[in-house]
Amino acid sequence: MSINRIAFYHLETLLWIARLGTFAAAAARLNTTQPAISARVRELESHLGTALFRREGRAMALTPAGRELVRESEPLWARFQGVLMGCSDISGATGIIRIGAGEIAAASCLPGFVAQLGHDLPHVSLEVDIALTVDLIQQLASGRTDIAFAAGRIAHPMLRTAPIGSVDLLWLASPSTVRNMDAAHTPIWSLTNLSPLYRIMKEAIAASDLADCPLNLCNNVRTMIDIVLEGGGIGIFPHPMVRQPIASGRLVPVPDAPAMPPVEFQVAMRAAESDPLVLAIFDRASRLDLRAGAAA
Known part of the structure; x- marks a missing residue:
């Protein structure tokens, strides 16, 4: 030997x-x-x-x-x-860190977080993958992803999680859609049942005056936003992804739409994770505050 x-x-x-x-x-x-x-x-x-x-x-x-x-x-x-x-400053750390995120989390907190990591850890390479929450959980549990940001509460015995705030959901449509809205024919766009937001959206629609409207499903929020901007119906969107069209008046609130609970977000990693760099980045991520838009 x-x-x-x-x-x-x-x-x-x-x-x-x-x-x-x-x-x-x-x-x-x-x-x-x-x-x-x-x-x-x-x-x-x-x-x-x-x-x-x-x-x-x-x-x-x-x-x-x-x-x-x-x-x-x-x-x-x-x-x-x-x-x-x-024995060295963490800024000198090297390696590859794989970060997974759902589409909404990616738009809400990922750009600023990743940019700051790149500044503070210039020798660490980041690989970012945008995926559905169910896929993120599998990738984390198998070790293919180090850290993930996802909507909804993650309950998995192999994962450790931390809450990082919440995001408001808004009923929105184009001004022309609101002017000509027909409670029987105006389509409503929602995420599919693969998204943790589907149940929230489904319950909100059922409780509204628009429950009889046709329900269309899509697995991509940005595509839904584009469809609604073109007058293709009503959408329920996370606030961070629609700030610009709201500010420009291209999207407006749907009258008399019921209030919706905010969506909670979490950051997760493997419970058995022992890599010091991953642990340090998870600790930094767990101090994010989505409502404040910065680290707590």
Whole structure:
């Protein structure tokens, strides 16, 4: 057993394969190639004198020895990274952080947050993915995403969350639609049932005088805004995404529309997360205040 030849990158590679599930995903995360990942695994297995993975169909699964090494190495790796970060200013941190966000969260808080991260952590690369909340939860739990911003309350045993404020929902239409509104024929646009906002919108519509209007569904808020701007009906929109058309008068409130509860937002990460950089960024994100538009 040639333990003295084991390098930190061997353990880093092993831990990312264990977290992400495939050599290809680990290669993407570590900004290298799949053959390079395979070579690192072969080197590590050769140095240890034991197999760490076995093939199961097209997938690679950890052997009992591999699982034990991962279990024992994870806290050591996290501690090592913490020591390195503690010995230097966090502004010198390096790595790739993957941030996921729902469309509304992306418009509400992500631009300013990401811009400030880029300023404070110039050597950290950010990969931002806009996705549905259900997909964000899966990506977080599997380790493909480090931190996610999402609408609604996230309840998942593998995730740690923090509230970051709420956003108002508004009934809006173009001025011409409001002037010619017909409670039986004017369509209402809502997000689909894949969105955590669907239930809120559905209940609000049912309680309004517009309950008999045709209901159209769309999975993209910006597309709905464009349709309503063109006179295509009534929409229920998050305030941060419609500030400009409201200010210009291109969208106006729908008369006598019922009030709607604000939508809560949360930031989430894996409950078992131990990477010091991810923890530091999550702590910063958890201090966001959407109503204030700045860190608390």
